[in-house]
Amino acid sequence: MISPIKIWRRQKEIRRILGKKGKILIWTKIFTPGADFKKYAPYPVILVELENKEKIYGQLVDYDEKDLKIGKKVISILRKVRSATEEGVIAYGVKFKPL
Amino acid sequence: MSNVIGYYTTQFGELWEKSLFDLVEEAIFGVLKQTKLENKQIDAVFFGNMLAGVLENNLHSPSKIAEILKINVPIYRAEAACASGGAAFNLAKNYLDANSNKNVLVIGAEKMTDYSPEETIMGLSSAASGEEQEAGLTFPGLYAMMANFYLQKYGYTEKNLAYVSVKNHFHGSLNDKAQYRRKITLENVLNSAYVAYPLKVLDSSPISDGASAVILTNDQETINKQKFSTTILASEVITDTISLKERKQIDEILATKNAADKAFKNAKISRSDIGIAEVHDCFSIAEILAMEDLGFWKKGEGGKKITEQSTMFGNGGDLIVNTSGGLKAAGHPVGATGIKQIGEIFLQLTGQAENRQVENIKYGLAQNVGGSGGTAVVTILAV
Numbered sequence: 292m293i294s295p296i297k298i299w300r301r302q303k304e305i306r307r308i309l310g311k312k313g314k315i316l317i318w319t320k321i322f323t324p325g326a327d328f329k330k331y332a333p334y335p336v337i338l339v340e341l342e343n344k345e346k347i348y349g350q351l352v353d354y355d356e357k358d359l360k361i362g363k364k365v366i367s368i369l370r371k372v373r374s375a376t377e378e379g380v381i382a383y384g385v386k387f388k389p390l
Numbered sequence: 391m392s393n394v395i396g397y398y399t400t401q402f403g404e405l406w407e408k409s410l411f412d413l414v415e416e417a418i419f420g421v422l423k424q425t426k427l428e429n430k431q432i433d434a435v436f437f438g439n440m441l442a443g444v445l446e447n448n449l450h451s452p453s454k455i456a457e458i459l460k461i462n463v464p465i466y467r468a469e470a471a472c473a474s475g476g477a478a479f480n481l482a483k484n485y486l487d488a489n490s491n492k493n494v495l496v497i498g499a500e501k502m503t504d505y506s507p508e509e510t511i512m513g514l515s516s517a518a519s520g521e522e523q524e525a526g527l528t529f530p531g532l533y534a535m536m537a538n539f540y541l542q543k544y545g546y547t548e549k550n551l552a553y554v555s556v557k558n559h560f561h562g563s564l565n566d567k568a569q570y571r572r573k574i575t576l577e578n579v580l581n582s583a584y585v586a587y588p589l590k591v592l593d594s595s596p597i598s599d600g601a602s603a604v605i606l607t608n609d610q611e612t613i614n615k616q617k618f619s620t621t622i623l624a625s626e627v628i629t630d631t632i633s634l635k636e637r638k639q640i641d642e643i644l645a646t647k648n649a650a651d652k653a654f655k656n657a658k659i660s661r662s663d664i665g666i667a668e669v670h671d672c673f674s675i676a677e678i679l680a681m682e683d684l685g686f687w688k689k690g691e692g693g694k695k696i697t698e699q700s701t702m703f704g705n706g707g708d709l710i711v712n713t714s715g716g717l718k719a720a721g722h723p724v725g726a727t728g729i730k731q732i733g734e735i736f737l738q739l740t741g742q743a744e745n746r747q748v749e750n751i752k753y754g755l756a757q758n759v760g761g762s763g764g765t766a767v768v769t770i771l772a773v
Binding site: 348373 | 509515522525542
């Protein structure tokens with residue numbers, strides 16, 4: 292379950308990985324999501340290797356189909372990642388957009 | 391040496407009239423009847439289940455099983471995502487290694503269709519890393535990443551994957567306990583809707599209800615009274631990182647590879663001795679990777695080998711794979727799957743597999759995977 296405290300704890304980590312450039316290592320596009328992601332579907336999820344070699348998952352947004360390829364350069368951005376919790380707290384997290 | 395002496399499985403499918411413990415009860419009394427054992431002759435129970443705690447706020451299942459069985463013995467629940475059944479079997483085997491002259495009951499069960507697909511998918515996602523969950527990566531999504539990588543690396547297409555589903559649906563048509571008994575064509579698979587690109591509905595195992603049970607014993611008197619018995623040559627569990635991104639290779643499940651190496655070493659047999667196998671085809675790509683990681687096929691050759699369909703029943707191959715229909719056609723009630731796989735090997739080795747019986751086999755292998763490869767269980771049985 293998602294709680295406001297978990298969202299708060301996660302925010303500290305997210306700041307560190309925003310605005311980072313990297314390239315797509317693997318990708319897929321999700322057509323059948325879990326309940327929290329239903330309104331975003333279909334959405335691509337990519338595994339990105341940042342310039343410092345760290346690997347991060349995230350959804351790709353503001354993209355064209357041609358951007359879905361291994362090696363495509365992307366940058367990490369802050370976006371809403373789930374529907375709001377029952378307490379009304381919005382979960383923000385990392386997504387990527389093409390460069 | 392411990393033996394498997396009986397197997398019972400419920401129907402797999404959308405069983406709306408039955409609860410999780412209705413299914414567990416049917417499996418327990420089914421396997422007791424098969425082996426002509428009384429409840430009081432069971433010395434310990436191991437239960438494989440993943441989702442009851444997440445979906446229906448239903449934990450402390452060992453105590454519920456004690457209530458059903460009306461005995462007071464050690465009962466444990468094992469959870470390793472989709473490898474919960476295999477993990478329960480492994481613990482039962484280890485229990486026998488530590489205790490002589492005992493009979494142990496192993497049950498695997500899952501109730502998945504009481505909820506919407508989105509709710510069940512969310513529940514299944516609990517077996518992925520927090521970061522994978524936050525990115526909206528479902529299990530089909532994780533296997534789709536492996537598939538996409540594999541197809542590009544070795545130059546295969548979605549059609550190569552589709553052969554897995556065609557074979558396993560043919561096998562499912564021969565198994566009256568299977569969820570799907572309909573044969574399908576390559577075109578059916580290729581024309582089905584995407585779940586997570588490049589995997590489609592007909593590349594994917596379904597959401598299912600079901601329970602399966604086996605009885606293990608190391609009591610010679612009990613073995614002597616049984617009509618059917620198989621020896622457990624090896625049961626190995628290996629774990630690996632929960633995140634796909636932390637693995638050294640995306641197109642390899644290292645846990646399977648290491649569990650298989652250990653199992654073959656302990657069983658003192660070679661790959662070519664295995665005549666029948668049940669592998670964890672939660673998605674079509676998973677069967678191809680399993681065949682490679684178990685060492686039956688070379689890495690990268692699986693996409694080509696599967697098109698030859700030598701592992702299909704009736705084609706005269708030396709190794710027939712997933713005669714139960716696999717997870718794809720038999721269904722995938724996640725906690726039950728690992729037990730159903732071992733049960734299918736038991737049926738085959740003891741000549742009880744009826745219209746899908748493979749002839750002249752001495753050794754069988756089951757491979758059960760949890761998550762995207764964070765747990766693998768490899769079991770080898772002999773007759």
